[in-house]
Amino acid sequence: MPQNERPFDLLNRVLGQLVLIRLKGGAQIRGKLTSFDIHMNLVIQEAEELDDGQLKAKIGTMLLRGGNILYISPA
Amino acid sequence: MPQNERPFDLLNRVLGQLVLIRLKGGAQIRGKLTSFDIHMNLVIQEAEELDDGQLKAKIGTMLLRGGNILYISPA
Amino acid sequence: MPQNERPFDLLNRVLGQLVLIRLKGGAQIRGKLTSFDIHMNLVIQEAEELDDGQLKAKIGTMLLRGGNILYISPA
Amino acid sequence: MPQNERPFDLLNRVLGQLVLIRLKGGAQIRGKLTSFDIHMNLVIQEAEELDDGQLKAKIGTMLLRGGNILYISPA
Amino acid sequence: MPQNERPFDLLNRVLGQLVLIRLKGGAQIRGKLTSFDIHMNLVIQEAEELDDGQLKAKIGTMLLRGGNILYISPA
Amino acid sequence: MPQNERPFDLLNRVLGQLVLIRLKGGAQIRGKLTSFDIHMNLVIQEAEELDDGQLKAKIGTMLLRGGNILYISPA
Amino acid sequence: MPQNERPFDLLNRVLGQLVLIRLKGGAQIRGKLTSFDIHMNLVIQEAEELDDGQLKAKIGTMLLRGGNILYISPA
Numbered sequence: 001m002p003q004n005e006r007p008f009d010l011l012n013r014v015l016g017q018l019v020l021i022r023l024k025g026g027a028q029i030r031g032k033l034t035s036f037d038i039h040m041n042l043v044i045q046e047a048e049e050l051d052d053g054q055l056k057a058k059i060g061t062m063l064l065r066g067g068n069i070l071y072i073s074p075a
Numbered sequence: 076m077p078q079n080e081r082p083f084d085l086l087n088r089v090l091g092q093l094v095l096i097r098l099k100g101g102a103q104i105r106g107k108l109t110s111f112d113i114h115m116n117l118v119i120q121e122a123e124e125l126d127d128g129q130l131k132a133k134i135g136t137m138l139l140r141g142g143n144i145l146y147i148s149p150a
Numbered sequence: 151m152p153q154n155e156r157p158f159d160l161l162n163r164v165l166g167q168l169v170l171i172r173l174k175g176g177a178q179i180r181g182k183l184t185s186f187d188i189h190m191n192l193v194i195q196e197a198e199e200l201d202d203g204q205l206k207a208k209i210g211t212m213l214l215r216g217g218n219i220l221y222i223s224p225a
Numbered sequence: 226m227p228q229n230e231r232p233f234d235l236l237n238r239v240l241g242q243l244v245l246i247r248l249k250g251g252a253q254i255r256g257k258l259t260s261f262d263i264h265m266n267l268v269i270q271e272a273e274e275l276d277d278g279q280l281k282a283k284i285g286t287m288l289l290r291g292g293n294i295l296y297i298s299p300a
Numbered sequence: 301m302p303q304n305e306r307p308f309d310l311l312n313r314v315l316g317q318l319v320l321i322r323l324k325g326g327a328q329i330r331g332k333l334t335s336f337d338i339h340m341n342l343v344i345q346e347a348e349e350l351d352d353g354q355l356k357a358k359i360g361t362m363l364l365r366g367g368n369i370l371y372i373s374p375a
Numbered sequence: 376m377p378q379n380e381r382p383f384d385l386l387n388r389v390l391g392q393l394v395l396i397r398l399k400g401g402a403q404i405r406g407k408l409t410s411f412d413i414h415m416n417l418v419i420q421e422a423e424e425l426d427d428g429q430l431k432a433k434i435g436t437m438l439l440r441g442g443n444i445l446y447i448s449p450a
Numbered sequence: 451m452p453q454n455e456r457p458f459d460l461l462n463r464v465l466g467q468l469v470l471i472r473l474k475g476g477a478q479i480r481g482k483l484t485s486f487d488i489h490m491n492l493v494i495q496e497a498e499e500l501d502d503g504q505l506k507a508k509i510g511t512m513l514l515r516g517g518n519i520l521y522i523s524p525a
Contacts, residue, residue: 004465004484007491010513015079020509023145024475024518025099034079040491040515041082047148059095063085063147065115068099070473072513073497090154098220100174109154116157116190122223134170138160139221140190143174165229173295175249184229191232191265197298209245213232214296215265218249240304248370250324259304266307272373284320288307288372290340293324315379323445325399334379341382341415347448359395363382363447365415368399390454398520400474409454416457416490422523434470438460438522440490443474 011036011072018075019044023068027051030075031062040066086111086147093150094119098143102126105150106137115141161186161222168225169194173218177201180225181212190216236261236297243300244269248293252276255300256287265291311336311372318375319344323368327351330375331362340366386411386447393450394419398443402426405450406437415441461486461522468525469494473518477501480525481512490516 005013014033021029021042031047047062048055080088089108096104096117106122122137123130155163164183171179171192181197197212198205230238239258246254246267256272272287273280305313314333321329321342331347347362348355380388389408396404396417406422422437423430455463464483471479471492481497497512498505 005493006485007487007493007513009485010493010511029146035081035084037082043080043082043085047146059146059148061085061149063082065141065144065146066515067142067517068145069515070518071479071509071515073509074511104221110156110159112157118155118157118160122221134221134223136160137221137223138157140216140219142217143220179296185231185234187232193230193232193235209296209298211235212296212298213235215291215294217292218295254371260306260309262307268305268307268310284371284373286310286374288310290366290369290371292367293370329446335381335384337382343380343382343385359446359448361385361449363385365441365444365446367442368445404521410456410459412457418455418457418460434521434523436460436524438457440516440519440521442517443520 014074020073020075022070089149095148095150097145164224170223170225172220239299245298245300247295314374320373320375322370389449395448395450397445464524470523470525472520
């Protein structure tokens with residue numbers, strides 16, 4: 001975990017890895033981050049919606065809009 | 076499902092296919108994605124509004140504004 | 151219904167026709183779309199406000215701001 | 226009522242006339258539109274606040290910010 | 301009250317005068333408008349917060365951000 | 376208190392002084408304003424969070440984002 | 451604590467240190483700030499979510515989007 005990596009560098013480093021995403025309003029998405037763009041729109045594969053940590057729905061591939069993201073964390 | 080396809084590449088790849096869209100506030104739209112623009116405004120054909128996965132209304136063709144979209148998933 | 155018409159092409163194609171508009175917060179407007187601009191501000195004639203599909207108020211001509219629109223559908 | 230007048234043309238046409246404005250959150254303003262700018266900020270004279278169509282307060286001259294407007298209708 | 305004065309002209313004309321400001325969420329501010337900028341940020345002197353027209357708090361000088369303003373009315 | 380000082384001039388004049396800040400949602404911050412930028416992001420020292428005028432928490436130094444500020448008042 | 455350091459200078463000064471972040475909606479994040487960008491997106495390491503000051507969840511590394519931040523305070 002390199003010191004001082006910039007926010008978008010972090011995204012780049014965790015490509016292909018499992019991430020946990022917290023959305024505004026409290027919903028959570030877990031899945032494999034496979035790409036992102038400058039608006040922090042993400043492509044997530046094998047995406048699952050979680051509710052309080054419990055699996056709520058399996059979504060598969062998902063294009064998640066950046067504007068609603070609270071945080072992204074490598075799982 | 077190509078690795079590392081960018082968010083807008085994903086939209087391009089699923090043109091003509093069935094997608095599930097989750098909106099802010101929880102509503103869901105299901106239908107065939109036939110076009111999009113840079114704001115992620117979408118044209119959906121044979122669009123249906125779902126409520127908790129249950130059919131709520133058949134809308135037909137729909138221009139859906141990108142700003143309210145939480146995620147888009149190929150169905 | 152041409153394949154792949156862009157979101158704003160759809161608006162252009164349905165000029166003069168009846169459309170149903172769903173706003174953020176759930177309100178619906180039905181009326182004849184007579185013009186639009188790049189912000190998706192719309193001019194609607196013979197506009198009616200609907201509540202759960204029931205007529206709530208007859209408004210006549212209306213300039214509807216694009217920023218609050220969830221979707222627009224040819225009726 | 227000319228066909229195809231653009232949203233801002235409509236505002237221009239009804240200058241000096243009575244308009245009804247619906248705001249986000251449901252409040253209504255009625256009064257004489259005397260000017261507007263590119264952000265759809267409006268100057269309204271003899272403005273009244275309405276609640277469900279009933280007079281709530283007489284405001285007089287008012288500068289109404291465009292960002293909160295849902296729709297504007299010539300009364 | 302000149303006809304057709306633009307929204308920012310109105311602000312300019314009432315500099316030094318008492319204004320009533322309605323904010324999103326319903327709060328009201330009353331005081332003397334002494335300056336503004338292009339974002340409609342206002343400097344108000346002898347500012348008072350009102351609740352349903354009743355004095356709630358005396359604030360004195362206040363820099364009020366434009367983004368939360370619903371309308372401004374010369375008192 | 377110079378007449379007609381612009382909103383950002385007011386901030387400049389009160390640098391080093393105690394200010395009261397009201398945020399969207401109603402929370403209040405009180406502390407010494409030591410700097411600001413063009414987005415009205417503020418650095419506050421000896422910052423305290425207030426709830427209805429009562430001390431809720433002592434925060435110390437704080438970078439407060441401008442986007443959530445309702446008003447700033449020299450205390 | 452240098453007088454008059456600008457908001458982004460403060461972030462720069464506390465790199466590598468523990469910070470407390472308050473989000474819109476009331477959630478709190480505590481952890482070590484290791485980088486930021488111009489949108490105030492932050493990378494936080496050893497991040498913890500707090501609820502009313504009590505530990506709610508250990509997140510580890512986190513990319514926190516700037517748009518939802520209310521304030522950032524060196525802990």
